[in-house]
Amino acid sequence: MQLTQEQKNFFETFGFISFPGLLKDRIGQVIEDFETTWKKVGGGHNGKPHDGKKRSCIGMYQTEGIVSLLDDPRLVGIASSLLGADYNFMGGDGNYYVGDTSWHSDGWHAKVMHIKIAFYLDPLTRDTGCLRVIPGSHRINDGFAKDLQSHLGKSQEYYGKSGCEIPAIALETTPGDVLVFNHNTKHSAFGGGSWRRMFTMNLCEQYPQENLQELKDYLSGAARFWAMEPYNSAVLKNAPATRMRHLQQVIDNFGHVPALSRKMMETMAEPARG
Numbered sequence: 001m002q003l004t005q006e007q008k009n010f011f012e013t014f015g016f017i018s019f020p021g022l023l024k025d026r027i028g029q030v031i032e033d034f035e036t037t038w039k040k041v042g043g044g045h046n047g048k049p050h051d052g053k054k055r056s057c058i059g060m061y062q063t064e065g066i067v068s069l070l071d072d073p074r075l076v077g078i079a080s081s082l083l084g085a086d087y088n089f090m091g092g093d094g095n096y097y098v099g100d101t102s103w104h105s106d107g108w109h110a111k112v113m114h115i116k117i118a119f120y121l122d123p124l125t126r127d128t129g130c131l132r133v134i135p136g137s138h139r140i141n142d143g144f145a146k147d148l149q150s151h152l153g154k155s156q157e158y159y160g161k162s163g164c165e166i167p168a169i170a171l172e173t174t175p176g177d178v179l180v181f182n183h184n185t186k187h188s189a190f191g192g193g194s195w196r197r198m199f200t201m202n203l204c205e206q207y208p209q210e211n212l213q214e215l216k217d218y219l220s221g222a223a224r225f226w227a228m229e230p231y232n233s234a235v236l237k238n239a240p241a242t243r244m245r246h247l248q249q250v251i252d253n254f255g256h257v258p259a260l261s262r263k264m265m266e267t268m269a270e271p272a273r274g
């Protein structure tokens, strides 16, 4: 499945796109795998089971069912349409969100595009924690995006509006829907409960040779999770060549991270969880 030119134009202009019901046929299995992974890992925050008080977060690509999403032709089609055929898989987390998530971008990338594919595993509406996005906020050289970047963090003070009153699109979802947004796009969620399940797939364009240091710097961020390997072994096990194509650049540029992780182990009592 390749996106149409119109879908690509929409994503480029507005910084997000949604695919209602795209994975409806697989979502039951995905939810089972999500739950199995949490049980296996034992917990997110402080390694304890989620208690509904604070977001819990773990690496999600640990079971065959979830890893196989990397090869799903529909997701491969979305990714290659937006990022090119040689895009990178950058990992993804599984979450129990709690309450509101304030406005933020996941990155602020000027050259190499990073995207997130988000799977929400419970029905969500505008007022019960669905993802909200501000169209156009990803265009970081644009005055609109710059204004938001400077002021959204103190919206009450600057605009006289609380976060949930900021003009935005509420992407209401039912399980099986797929949401995609540029990491630069400002997003948030308001009114959610304390067990809001969601997991992600992060992807980016292949880094050009001249920007490899930027990729290495990005990967250094994994040290706070005490990462010793670029991917969970389940991602690499029996990986077909078509999947390896999307892992290779990260593998090739990850060599410095284990040493950084060891340093983090000396200074942090436990790895970051989200």
Ligand SMILES: O=C(O)CCC(=O)C(=O)O
Pocket (backbone or CB within 6 Å): 097, 100, 101, 106, 116, 118, 129, 130, 131, 187, 188, 189, 198, 200
């Ligand atoms: O669903 C949410 O609360 C926000 C999700 C989010 O911020 C993210 O995935 O980056």
